[in-house]
Amino acid sequence: MTWANKKTQTLQCKQGAVRAVRFNVDGNYCLTCGSDKSVKLWNPLRGLHLKTYSGHGYEVLDAQSSGDNSHICSGGMDKTVVLFDVSTGQAIRKYRDHAGTVNCVSFNEESTLILSGSLDCSIRTWDVRSRKNQPIQVLDEAKDSVTFVQVSDHEILSGSADSRIRRYDLRIGRMFTDFVGKPVSCVNFTRDGQCVLVSAQDTSIKLFDKDTGEMLNEYTGLKNSNYKIESCLNQSDTHILSGSEDGKIYVWDLVEAKLCDTLDHETSRAVHSISHHPSQPAVLSACGDNVSVWESNSEAGDVS
Amino acid sequence: MASSCEDSDDDFVVLGTPVPEIQEGVPLKKPTNVQDLTARDKHGRRRFHGAFTGGFSAGFFNTVGTKEGFMPSEFVSSRDKKNDGRQEFRPEDFMDDEDFEEHGIAPRKFATVSSYTSEERKRKLLDDAQQITAKSSIDLGSSIMDLVIPDRVPIGIKLLRKMGWREGQGLGPRIKKKKKKGKKAASAKGVKMYGCAPPPSDEADSDSDRYVPEDMSEVSFAPQDVCPISLEAKDNVHGLGYRGLDPSLALSGSHINLFDTGGPAKSRSRGKGIKGQAFGVGVFEDEDEDIYAQEDMSQYNNTMDGGKSKDSNFGWTAPREHGKVNVPVSYVGKLLEGFCLSSKPLKPGRKFPPPTLPRHFKPQHWFRKKRITSHLPEDIGVDGSESGSRSSGLTAVDRGLILGETPVMSSVFDLIPAHDKQRIEATKEAISMTQSLTGSEAGPSKSATQQAGPTESGAFSQLSEMRETTESTQAKPGSFLSKFKPAEVTPADNGSTSTSGAAPKAPLFQGGLNFQPFRKDPVKQERYDRYLTLVKQGVQDPYSSVVSSSMTEWDRSRERDEFAKAAKIFRPLSAMMSSRFVRGAMIDDDTAEKPMEAESEKSDQGKAADMKMFGKLTREEVEWHPDKLLCRRFNVPNPYPGSDIVGLNTVKRDKYSVFNFLSFGDYQPSETQEPPSAETKRKNETTETTEPETGFHKRKKPTLASVFKVLDDPDFHKPFAPKPETETADGGTTETLEAPGNDEGNEKPDEDSAPDMDLFRAIFKNSDSETSDDSDDDKGSNDLGDEKEESDAEDVKDVTLVASPEEQRTGSPSHTPPSKEAIKDELSPETTPVNQELTPIHRQSESTARLENPFSSVQRDPGVKSRRGRSRWEGKSVFSVLDDLDVESKDTTPNGDSVASRLSPSQTETVTVDENTDEYGPRLPPGLSSTPAPSISASIQPVVREGEPRRLYSREADRKRHKHKKEKKKKSKHKKDKKGKKHKKKSSRSGKSKQESSGSEADSESSDGSEVSDNELIERFKTVSKKSGLTSNILAKKL
Structure with missing residues (x-):
């Protein structure tokens, strides 16, 4: 089994509804964003709660840790983007320029920038290094709420509720807009950076060629009609995982688009946020008020 | 006595200090305050000092705090009497004579030395007497001695002794010891004891200290010397059990044992009896906190977990036990402290299913349409006739009319005089006609088609009518007003046009209501009407129920497409407008709205997306300028080093501007209004192939x-069969159907x-x-x-x-x-x-x-x-x-x-x-x-x-x-x-x-209908009216 298929831990987050769960860069820790205005740091594989970060004024919707694990950025319904210091738990910066709920945040690769997508149809880029409170640039090309932002070394990828994904290529200075047809809930680069995985409010997830915008594959079966369901790729780009509104995680083979497995949470609640370990077959999924940790049941065998 | 009487002053005893007599000229002394009074000792020295001056008269002659300070002890050391520095000090060394006084801390008083007390003296006397008697060999006997020497034993003891009491015995009558040994032995014999024997009973224990021989059962013993329980008589007026403040307890000053749990003490205080405060609390009140009560550890938290000291440990938490509370995975929510989930779920309350809806039920209330037309006189007449049957249907206007009032104008159209209205109608007719002509560029007028009679196939008339109606539906205010000019022409023309019977009774902008695209074919039109109603009801596959059996399969499929398209296209303007605006409580009509709504969302990209044809069709690419700093932070060279533009290069036209929408007929996109110079320039380009690009690259x-x-x-899906045929048909006149x-x-x-x-x-x-x-x-x-x-x-x-x-x-x-x-x-x-x-x-x-x-x-x-x-x-x-x-x-x-x-x-x-x-x-x-x-x-x-x-x-x-x-x-x-x-x-x-309602495309679509300008309209009119020979009149009027 190359994908996670066994639930090994359940983190009782005790922070209300868990809005998002994110692995850190090396996959040893994870962050959960709760509706009780807090961000929590966990060791998911051992189920340890390490620290709570508070400083938001309303529900936290997304968080990401920086590449050196020293900072955490988070955005929430209080329209702010907050930068936390990991060790002290203090909020170092609060960026208040968005006019609406911040749906998603992302560091750039060097963690010198924070990009935040918001309900106000814009992505704002914040310079972590300076003390300015104004964004460097506002990418307001979206016509509807920006739901997801991803960053590669020279690209900014955003999904929006206007059914488009936008890719800003900083090297060549162009913006590519692809119409997907349905409001986009999640976009992801594949790990090789050649393709884009798009979750829209549809019964399928689509894999697009990054350069041409053509659809390479389609993964059907899930249910995504109301929520911001996230999808991700596994550590080696061989499988595609997605949450669903029927309380399951769907796992497809990337090439064959065949449904390999469904990880049932035994609940009717939507599994809306998932995050894959960067190097191991382990997945975190947020459902309701707790986070499930899924690992491959043959992992021990692999190690031995 | 007389002398004493004379000297009367001596008779009185003077107590206290006499008030000083008031002397003249001497200012009155101020009365001394209490704080000014100082206590002084007998030497007149001040007895008490302030805290910093030694408190009590401190030091030798109050020298503490003075310049002299405490008097040092002198150090003396000689050869024979060495001072080894370990001089022993007694407390008295640090005391002055005041301390030794009667009220001092170590009072000294004179007392007789013990050798001079009576006891000692008696023994001395005894000893002396014995020595004497022993020498003189005369036994005086103790009785003599007793007589001689006074006995100082208290009388009570003497009396007790007389009663047989001896020292060490208790008081009271003698008691006999009960026999207990036998009993004990018997009990021990009868009961087998296994394991550890219980400790002996306290009775036996209490008696064990005294040895009682077996046979001396008759011997009585004196009672033990114990202090008897004192039964105190109540001799005060306090409440029962009340004890006043015990000074020994209150001021004990002793060690307060904090670690004494004090549980029993508390329970004692809460026990029966009235204890504690002098003034009790009511039955219904809680006892006040005893703020003077001794503290004990029960009032403190024993555990450290409760306190959340956030900053002390920076929020780091220790690893926690897992599986302590096993909450099922499915359970979402907070489990209350001390509660656990019940194993069996609650029985859900009885549910009543919602009523089943009728099949064609739409969850919206449609108000009856009685807006503009209801005020027209004929309608009113109809309403009035109905009023008898249901008076509730009367509107205010109706009632007013019944009462003979002039109706209040609720519509602009009411204000238009009759002949103007007629003119508007005629104009509309003319417009529609001319527009129908524009559509097919060279079509005959409608009246011409009507007059053509039996020869016409009806196809074109359908065409023209369709066009007419679409264009009337899509008629926009701007273009319409511009077309008001030819209105003068119309009255003369009215007669001829009215014969066509197409003059709509409905208000202008509801032109689509009575649209009949297949009027020439009444059967078909009837089918179409039924089809529309079915569509409105939301029936799936409405055509199947409409189709006539006499048609061939091919006809059917064709007609199905026709109907679908017609239903899509011919929607009233109101529906189009309403797609732009938020719908209010009621709209003008809802004809064929539903298919429109469904269709209007589709854009080209949407269609491409629906067909899964992502790629070029769904992709847009524009120039985008990142901020300089953004590039630097991304470690990417700036793609546009010179430009100071940030973001998108182009300024997009606001799609949703109201003005874009309102500029119906007269508005032309800027490209179309290029000056002729540009045109000629373009013309000069010899290569024609470049022309489309230049013209339309935007x-x-x-x-x-x-x-x-x-x-x-x-047709797209049809095979391209005719292709070869057409190739050969070049220049030929062959007609292929x-x-x-x-x-x-x-x-x-x-x-x-x-x-x-x-x-x-x-x-x-x-x-x-x-x-x-x-x-x-x-x-x-x-x-x-x-x-x-x-x-x-x-x-x-x-x-x-x-x-x-x-x-x-x-x-x-x-x-x-x-x-x-x-x-x-x-x-x-x-x-x-x-x-x-x-x-x-x-x-x-x-x-x-x-x-x-x-x-x-x-x-x-x-x-x-x-x-x-x-x-x-x-x-x-x-x-x-x-x-x-x-x-x-x-x-x-x-x-x-x-x-x-x-x-x-x-x-x-x-x-x-x-x-x-x-x-x-x-x-x-x-x-x-x-x-x-x-x-x-x-x-x-x-x-x-x-x-x-x-x-x-x-x-x-x-x-x-x-x-x-x-x-x-x-x-x-x-x-x-x-x-x-x-x-x-x-x-x-x-x-x-796509018939889409969003964005500028809808604009262009809507502007499509108003392409006919006034001039062309007049031209068309001429042709139309020539038939009836009225052209010259019209033109004369016009010019």
Whole structure:
């Protein structure tokens, strides 16, 4: 089994509804964003709660840790983007320029920038290094709420509720807009950076060629009609995982688009946020008020 | 006594300090305050000092705190008496004599030495006496001694001794010991004891200290010397059990044992009896906190977990136990402390299912429509007759009318006088008619079609009616107002137009309500009506229930498509408007709204996305300038080093501006209003292929969008069978009926769609590359020919493209020489004479060619042209799409003319520029024109087309035309409009297919209907009214 298929831990987050769960860069820790205005740091594989970060004024919707694990950025319904210091738990910066709920945040690769997508149809880029409170640039090309932002070394990828994904290529200075047809809930680069995985409010997830915008594959079966369901790729780009509104995680083979497995949470609640370990077959999924940790049941065998 | 009486002063005892006598001249002493009083000792020294001066009179003679300080002890050390420094101090060394005084801390008093006390002295005396007696051998006996020596034993003890008491015994009567040993032995014998024996009973224990021999049962013993329990009599007036403040407890000053749990003490205080405070609390009150109570550890928290000291440990938490509380995974929520989830779930309350809805139930309340029309007198009459049956149906206006009041105006239309209203009606009629004519460019008037009677097939009338209604539905305020000018014309015309019976009773903007696209075919129309109602009810597959059994399968499928499209397209303006605005409580009508709504969301990209054709169709790429700092942070060189633009380069037009929407007819996109200079510049480009790019490079998106027109087209899916046939048919007059819709293709093989086709081909992998190549070739040569034909290329461009294919084919020999001329002409547009010379010839030839084989051009190149022109054709009239099958099957004759007819407007317009040409005469009414019978009889025959062959006869019209120079100017202006119209058509091609309500495309779509300008309208009118011979009157009025 190359994908996670066994639930090994359940983190009782005790922070209300868990809005998002994110692995850190090396996959040893994870962050959960709760509706009780807090961000929590966990060791998911051992189920340890390490620290709570508070400083938001309303529900936290997304968080990401920086590449050196020293900072955490988070955005929430209080329209702010907050930068936390990991060790002290203090909020170092609060960026208040968005006019609406911040749906998603992302560091750039060097963690010198924070990009935040918001309900106000814009992505704002914040310079972590300076003390300015104004964004460097506002990418307001979206016509509807920006739901997801991803960053590669020279690209900014955003999904929006206007059914488009936008890719800003900083090297060549162009913006590519692809119409997907349905409001986009999640976009992801594949790990090789050649393709884009798009979750829209549809019964399928689509894999697009990054350069041409053509659809390479389609993964059907899930249910995504109301929520911001996230999808991700596994550590080696061989499988595609997605949450669903029927309380399951769907796992497809990337090439064959065949449904390999469904990880049932035994609940009717939507599994809306998932995050894959960067190097191991382990997945975190947020459902309701707790986070499930899924690992491959043959992992021990692999190690031995 | 007398002396004492005399000296009376001595008799009184004086107590206290006498008040000092008041002496004169001496100021009164201030009374000394209590704090000023100082305690002094007998030496007059101050007894108490302040805290910093030693408290009590400190040190030797109060030297503490003074300059002298404490007197040091002297140090003396000599050879024989060494001072080893370990001088022993006694407390007394640090005391002064005050301390030794009676009230000092170590009072000393004189007392007799013990050797001088009576006891000691008695013993001494005894000893002395014994010594004496022993020497004298006289035994005086103790009794004597006792007598001699006074006994100092207390009398109580003496008495007790007398009673037999001895020291060490208790007081009381003697008691006998009970026998217990035997009992004990018996019990021990009878009961077997296993294991550890219980400890001996306390009775035995208490008795064990005293040895009682077995046989001495009769011996009585003195009681033990224990302090008896004192039963105190209550001798105070306190409450029972009350004890006052015990000074020994309160001021114990002893060690407070904090670690004494004090549990029992508390329970004692809460126990029975009245204890504690002097003033108890009520029964219903809690006892007050005893703030003077001793603290003990029970009042403190024993555990450390409760306190959340956040900052002390920076929020780090220790690892926690897991699995302590096993909450099921499915459970979401907080588990209360001390509670656990019950194993069996709660029994859910009884649920009552919601009532089942009727099948066609819509969760919306539709108010009855009684808005504008209800105020009209006839309606009121109807309402009044109904009022008897249900008075609740009366409106305020109705009641007012019953009472004889003049109705309150609730509509603008009520304010219009009757004859004006009539005029508006007539105008509307005229507009609709003229618009119907514009659609097919050369169509006859409706009245003409009506008069045509039995010969007409009905197809065209359907067409024209459809157009009329669409255009009336899509009539926009701006264009409508501009069309008010010809209103003066209409009253005279009214009689003739009213015969058509098409004058709508409904208010202007509800024109679509009584739209009947298939009026000519009542059965079909009836089916269509039923279809519409079914659609409105939301029935799935509404056509199946409408279809008549007599139809063939093919007819059915065709009609199904027709109906679907008609239902899509002919929606009222109100619905269109309402798609722009948030819907209020009620709208004007809801006719065919539902399919519209469903359809309106679709965009081209949406369609592409639906068809999973992502890629070029769904992709847009624009220049985007990242911020400098953003680039630096991304470690990426700035792609636009010099530019200071940030973000997108272009300024987008606000799609949703109200003004965009309101500028209906008069608004032309800026491209269409390019100055002629630009046009001439463009003309000068010899390569025609570049022209479309230059002209339309901005409109990339619409062309892309138009691909879907092709997809939508039912013909698209048909095999390209007619293709070879058409190849052979070049120049021939053979008429093929097989290719429906090819005529439309011929109409407008405009170059704009060429990229679409390529793209389309690329996408759909169509194999008709050959035909497209052909068409491209045609294009190139045709364009050359076009230019010569129309010197004014401004509006020609589209039209030439339209005209070119058949020109190439029909009159290619005659065209080649003029084409050279045309090039010349292009290079020098001012040379009008050449142009004038050329145009008639060319025109003649073309028209003759067309007359010769009016149908040849139709089927010339169906494969190619249908492909290329489809989008255009859709943009032009959907009805042609809908009904062209009908047209072809039913009336074969006029079919070809439609092609030519599409050419005609541009030609006529170009002619109008050349004022001297005799060719101008398109406005001749059919009645005056003698020759072209087919044009009249053919319902399809457009007005302009009629004029064309009749150019030679149109001198009469020419004469009139001189009167209307103003008109011509307007016309030339209108040419631009027309050109704009063409552009719009192109863009609206997309709009047609998707009928989308969003964005600018809807704008273009809506503006489509208002393409007819005033002048053209008048022109049309002339033709229409000529029939009834009223033209001159009208024109006179107009001018």
